[in-house]
Amino acid sequence: MKRLLSGILNGLGEIWGHKLRSLLTICCVMLGVASMVVTTGFMEGFFSGWERSLQEQGGVEKITGSPRALPERQAPLAPASRGFTLDDAEALRALVPTLDVISPEIDFPGARLSRGSRRHEVRIQGVTNSIFEINRYEIARGRMFSALDFADRANVIILGSEVVRECFAPGEDPLGRYLDVAGQPYLVIGVLQHYERLWGTYNTLQWKNKIAFVPITTMATKLRPTDRLNWLNMKARDLSLLRESVDAASNVLAQQHRGLIDFTVTTNEQQLASFSSTKAGFVIGGSAIAGVSLLVSGIGIMNLMLASINERVREIGIRKAVGATPFNIFSQFVAEAVTLSLIGGVAGVGVAVGAIKLLGTVLPPGSAPLLAPSAFVVGFAFSVTAGVLAGIYPAIQAAKLDPIEALRYE
Amino acid sequence: MSAPAPEVLRLERVGKRYPMGDTVVDALVDASFTLREGEFMAILGPSGSGKSTLMHILGFLDSPSTGQVFFDGCPVASLSERQRAHVRAEKIGFVFQAFNLLPRLTVRANVALPLSYHGSPPADAEARIDRALALVDMTHRAHHRPGELSGGQRQRVAIARALVNEPRILLADEPTGNLDTKTAAAILDLFKELNRLGRTIVVVTHSSEIAGHFRRQLHVRDGRVTEGGAA
Ligand SMILES: Nc1ncnc2c1ncn2[C@@H]1O[C@H](COP(=O)(O)OP(=O)(O)OP(=O)(O)O)[C@@H](O)[C@H]1O
Ligand SMILES: [Mg+2]
Numbered sequence: 001m002k003r004l005l006s007g008i009l010n011g012l013g014e015i016w017g018h019k020l021r022s023l024l025t026i027c028c029v030m031l032g033v034a035s036m037v038v039t040t041g042f043m044e045g046f047f048s049g050w051e052r053s054l055q056e057q058g059g060v061e062k063i064t065g066s067p068r069a070l071p072e073r074q075a076p077l078a079p080a081s082r083g084f085t086l087d088d089a090e091a092l093r094a095l096v097p098t099l100d101v102i103s104p105e106i107d108f109p110g111a112r113l114s115r116g117s118r119r120h121e122v123r124i125q126g127v128t129n130s131i132f133e134i135n136r137y138e139i140a141r142g143r144m145f146s147a148l149d150f151a152d153r154a155n156v157i158i159l160g161s162e163v164v165r166e167c168f169a170p171g172e173d174p175l176g177r178y179l180d181v182a183g184q185p186y187l188v189i190g191v192l193q194h195y196e197r198l199w200g201t202y203n204t205l206q207w208k209n210k211i212a213f214v215p216i217t218t219m220a221t222k223l224r225p226t227d228r229l230n231w232l233n234m235k236a237r238d239l240s241l242l243r244e245s246v247d248a249a250s251n252v253l254a255q256q257h258r259g260l261i262d263f264t265v266t267t268n269e270q271q272l273a274s275f276s277s278t279k280a281g282f283v284i285g286g287s288a289i290a291g292v293s294l295l296v297s298g299i300g301i302m303n304l305m306l307a308s309i310n311e312r313v314r315e316i317g318i319r320k321a322v323g324a325t326p327f328n329i330f331s332q333f334v335a336e337a338v339t340l341s342l343i344g345g346v347a348g349v350g351v352a353v354g355a356i357k358l359l360g361t362v363l364p365p366g367s368a369p370l371l372a373p374s375a376f377v378v379g380f381a382f383s384v385t386a387g388v389l390a391g392i393y394p395a396i397q398a399a400k401l402d403p404i405e406a407l408r409y410e
Numbered sequence: 411m412s413a414p415a416p417e418v419l420r421l422e423r424v425g426k427r428y429p430m431g432d433t434v435v436d437a438l439v440d441a442s443f444t445l446r447e448g449e450f451m452a453i454l455g456p457s458g459s460g461k462s463t464l465m466h467i468l469g470f471l472d473s474p475s476t477g478q479v480f481f482d483g484c485p486v487a488s489l490s491e492r493q494r495a496h497v498r499a500e501k502i503g504f505v506f507q508a509f510n511l512l513p514r515l516t517v518r519a520n521v522a523l524p525l526s527y528h529g530s531p532p533a534d535a536e537a538r539i540d541r542a543l544a545l546v547d548m549t550h551r552a553h554h555r556p557g558e559l560s561g562g563q564r565q566r567v568a569i570a571r572a573l574v575n576e577p578r579i580l581l582a583d584e585p586t587g588n589l590d591t592k593t594a595a596a597i598l599d600l601f602k603e604l605n606r607l608g609r610t611i612v613v614v615t616h617s618s619e620i621a622g623h624f625r626r627q628l629h630v631r632d633g634r635v636t637e638g639g640a641a
Contacts, residue, residue: 017514318510321471322571323499323527325492404472407510 011336015343021304022340028300029344029383030351036290036379037352038359041369043286047279048370052197053204054271058135061239063099063246064266065232065253071261081262084229086216088256092234095252098245101235103130106219106226113167113212114180120166124157124181124212126219134233137208142175142190145215149189153218157181158190162209182223186214200364232263242267290379297344298386305337305394316398317406326399333395334388341387345380352379415447417483418579418610419468424477426463426633437463440477441635443628445579445612450605452621453614455630461614462507462583464630468612469504469581470494499527503572505582507614509564511556511571518543518552521570528575542570545600561588569597579610586620598623 015022054060067083089104106126113120129144131137139158149156159167159174168174178185195205203209220226232253236245250265257263309316316329324332353371360368426438437460445451445468455461466472467479470486479486481497489497498504503524511520521542525535532538543549546566556564565588572580580601586594598620605611615621629638 013514314510315512318512319523319527320495321469321498321504321506321510322524323495323575325495325527327492328495328527404466407506407508 010332011339014336015340018308021308025301025304025340026344026347028297028304029341029387030348032293032297032386033345033348033379033383034351034355035293036382037349037372037375038355038369039286039289040372040375040379041352041356043279043282044370044372044375045368046282047275049197049199049204050275054268054275056136056195056197056205056208057268058233058235060268060272061236061242062134062268063234063236063242063249064268065234065249065263066230066266067228067263069262074260074262077260080258081260082228082257083262084232084253085227086220086229088229088232088253091252091256092232092249096234096245096248098237098241098248099234100237101130101134101233103128103134103231103233103235104216104229105131105231105233106216106224106228107230108219108224111181111212111223113163115167115178118167120163122160122163122166122210122212124214124219124223126216126223127213128216130233131213134235135208138193139190140193142188144190145213149215150217153221154215155181155184155186155218155222156189156215157186158192158213159188160192160209160211161194162206163212164191181214184222198364242269290382294382294386297383298390300390301337301341301387302390302394305333305391306397308336309333309394309398312398313401313406313409316401317403317409320401320403321407329401330395330399333398334391337387337391337395338384341383341391344387345383348383349376349380352376415449417444417446418449418481419445420480420483421467422478422480424467424474424479426460426467426472427475436633438467438474438635439633441633442477443635443637445610447610448605448608449610449612449626450602450624451612451626451628452624453612453628453630454616454618454621457616459630460633461630463633464635465504465581465583465612465614468579469502470498471504495527496529499524500529500575501578503575503577503580505565505568505572505580505585507583507587509556509568511564511567513556516553516555517548517559517567520556520567521574524571524575538574538576542574545573546570546597562590562593565589566593566597569600573604577609579612580604582611582613584614584616586615586617594620 065084070078070081084104086104089102092099092102104127108124108126110121111124113122125131128150132139132144142158144158145156148154157179164174167179168177174188174191177188179188180186192209192211195208196203197205214223234245234249236242246265246267253263253265254261319329356369356371421441421443424438424441425436428435428437441464453461453464463472467474470481473487486494512523515523518539522535522539525531525538540549543552546569548563548566548570551559551563556567559567565585569582569585572582582601586597589597601611601613602623613624621627627638629636
């Protein structure tokens with residue numbers, strides 16, 4: 001133990017004795033570790049963003065039901081196709097217990113809103129309160145729709161933040177005020193939270209702000225007199241019930257539609273799968289980059305250690321002459337390599353933290369790297385391993401030197 | 411006459427041959443002699459005759475091309491490199507002709523070096539270092555580096571380093587070559603004192619005057635070793 005300590009102190013002395021060479025070695029390791037941590041940080045940042053957008057679209061438990069044209073073989077039956085209706089929603093609610101949310105939606109794209117001299121075109125959806133759960137909307141101020149609103153087909157509206165910005169003056173409170181929708185006055189009862197996730201200057205969640213909701217009954221009778229739904233979205237109680245729920249919902253809908261397959265039932269699984277495979281690809285690519293940088297730093301250490309041995313042949317000869325065993329010499333050089341790469345590893349982690357902080361302020365959010373604690377541990381462990389492995393070969397070379405030949409070396 | 415002292419080192423027809431391009435150099439030819447416990451021996455010979463080569467073989471630093479060396483009756487060739495290193499660290503003190511101090515270490519650290527390779531570092535290590543430095547009168551330069559010393563001072567540090575382990579055998583290759591007569595005489599007295607205390611001492615020298623102080627003399631000429639009285 002005492003010997004090990006004196007070996008390390010000795011190593012530190014040697015490191016200090018060759019400032020430039022030691023600095024170069026430390027830089028090798030430092031850059032290797034820093035590039036690994038920053039690369040991993042970039043991937044973390046990228047994927048956490050992606051994961052969040054997936055969440056914002058309803059997460060993986062969401063099941064999307066949407067109408068579509070009949071398949072080829074059923075084409076002649078087109079006139080009998082009646083699309084999704086509220087009855088379908090009721091049937092699902094009654095017959096598929098593994099679904100905990102069912103959200104019928106009627107779209108009104110490009111609806112004209114006006115208020116005084118302000119005009120704005122926006123997508124209005126006729127919805128039930130399920131929309132807030134299934135698509136993850138939160139009401140910042142005001143309230144959701146009431147049972148009375150649905151029963152009365154009331155002229156009430158909930159606005160996205162972008163609609164508020166377009167239709168109201170800054171600081172003006174939209175709650176309790178009226179907006180004209182297709183010539184009719186609608187009372188503003190709620191305002192949605194503002195959603196933002198920047199990718200560069202582009203807000204990837206802007207679609208959640210450019211929206212307004214009215215009760216589905218109001219939409220179906222006043223704004224778009226129809227009984228056809230544009231969407232019939234569902235959410236499984238649990239991810240493990242997803243497949244089962246999809247099958248059950250498809251069967252119920254097929255039966256409701258008397259066998260006409262004029263709908264599709266899809267999940268986010270596909271997106272999740274492509275997410276996972278892309279992530280795996282990036283992790284492999286990123287690891288390859290990190291591996292190469294560690295290899296380079298390992299080669300750097302080895303090269304500098306070999307040079308250092310060349311320069312210190314006489315020293316090795318002297319040490320052996322006064323009684324150093326080959327193992328003494330070997331451990332001296334390994335200790336030096338390990339000490340150097342430890343210093344380099346610590347410096348690399350420091351540089352990585354600095355770089356990630358700096359990039360965080362310079363790069364737009366969403367493309368900036370994140371501090372991944374695991375990356376530090378891995379980067380650090382790898383640097384030390386690289387140091388040890390790269391130090392072993394030169395240390396063996398040093399241990400093998402013959403004392404008298406080493407002493408003759410000029 | 412009492413029984414002869416036990417043998418420490420025995421050489422049997424030891425030769426050392428260096429290949430030099432097409433030809434070979436025979437630095438040592440058929441050297442055979444026995445060194446016994448407590449001997450005080452000088453090795454004499456002209457430059458290039460093979461004295462240092464012989465000393466390196468005696469000091470476990472080099473191995474012979476032919477013949478055998480025995481240490482305490484055991485063939486040195488059968489020892490592993492590690493075992494030989496332990497003998498160097500604990501039983502042999504070697505003063506090199508070229509000093510061979512580590513330039514980056516202080517005088518004190520240089521003297522301490524053999525102790526750090528000791529199997530079990532002695533408890534009185536610090537005291538031993540102080541004593542060794544005092545013996546060669548270098549205490550006042552303990553914190554200097556070899557580059558800041560004169561040739562004679564470096565030689566004295568090299569001697570202190572060889573003594574710090576209190577070795578059984580002291581091998582010194584021209585330890586007084588760079589010293590004035592007064593200092594050389596002091597070193598010689600030191601060696602005599604150590605020998606009186608039981609150490610086996612072998613010294614290479616050019617000076618027949620110094621050689622005259624030794625009880626036994628070996629002559630080396632063109633690699634051949636002969637036992638002899640005065641030159
Ligand atoms: N590694 C080597 N390669 C080739 N020749 C060598 C080697 N080492 C020693 N020699 C040769 O062996 C011979 C003896 O050398 P050695 O150093 O033993 O002489 P020396 O008696 O100590 O001389 P000096 O008094 O000058 O120190 C010399 O001719 C030298 O050139
Ligand atoms: Mg010589």
